[in-house]
């Protein structure tokens with residue numbers, strides 16, 4: 001007999017959190033670590049939102065609330081999605097979750113039977129892939145490439161759709177690459193889906209980075225494409241736009257009321273409701289005219305940092321990095337760096353079991369953390385499928401400019417320390433997270 005159920009072997013994780021204990025252990029030894037690992041804006045929660053949380057607490061708004069989400073917030077969400085996506089939305093079809101994340105696993109529990117196929121981007125947000133096998137689904141990754149700007153269109157989707165396709169995850173702007181699909185790409189996808197999928201196939205469109213777009217771009221949702229609003233679950237939340245990940249506010253607009261009821265029941269089963277004082281403040285965040293001003297200032301800053309970081313990365317031997325279109329990550333190609341440091345043969349020579357748990361980019365990630373005190377993420381952290389032979393890192397630019405400069409200076413030193421790398425690999429410690 002085993003302590004844990006078999007299905008737990010099938011659940012993966014999000015390494016951006018898992019690397020936390022490594023960072024803490026280093027800091028406990030008095031080492032400084034520059035944290036570019038986690039996707040969390042380094043801006044404070046805007047004052048008007050903070051004041052509303054306090055006001056709600058003073059009003060005693062601390063009891064259980066509607067498990068679907070309080071009506072005033074759902075109405076504000078419905079209005080926002082109607083205005084920005086150009087589709088009709090009613091508050092009965094909106095469900096509020098404690099962050100976007102729970103809705104990913106819920107969607108898989110609600111729609112996917114064993115044997116059903118789930119399409120998702122790789123590299124992509126790791127929780128999409130994490131849940132697929134857990135619910136008995138079959139992972140069907142869309143392997144994104146640098147050549148296509150880490151985006152895709154109808155042709156890539158068409159290759160993966162079969163009669164067993166049940167759920168399709170899209171995420172534009174994307175984590176970890178900042179890739180974006182154009183309106184034309186989304187139009188092509190919509191045509192393919194209309195032609196090839198039954199009405200019961202759902203698109204889970206994770207639009208959490210909708211407000212963080214660079215160079216004057218504006219957000220495009222597949223839900224706005226012809227025939228798609230009846231098949232798309234539009235997802236967004238407050239963690240990024242309002243620099244409020246601790247508020248745990250995410251939401252979904254479902255194609256039907258029936259689906260909203262099903263997800264509300266999952267809420268009831270798992271956590272009853274979301275703190276009502278946060279929900280009131282979340283409503284204010286959507287409606288208050290100070291919010292877009294805060295967002296614009298944050299995006300301006302992210303864009304400046306993006307330009308700085310990409311320029312500095314491209315000066316490092318063996319690194320090449322394109323400009324992301326949105327979100328707050330850069331995704332440099334480090335194949336040349338791995339070559340220069342001798343990481344490929346070092347990885348090849350590892351015992352098979354250890355080799356399978358790491359990758360050349362992972363070895364550099366851990367070397368950078370343990371020897372140079374910079375926390376970044378490796379390609380493998382964003383979906384295992386298709387990660388072989390892809391040598392990338394993700395750096396979060398939701399980090400102060402001072403820290404980014406220091407982190408990049410350390411990275412530039414690590415990039416030419418072949419001897420240090422060889423010593424690090426020989427120790428056989430910390431070769432994966």
Ligand code: PMP
Nearest residue numbers: 039099100101125175237239250
């Ligand atoms: N989707 C994507 C693409 C994300 O990057 C994140 C957070 N990193 C989430 C969902 C989860 O966000 P939340 O804090 O709302 O759970």
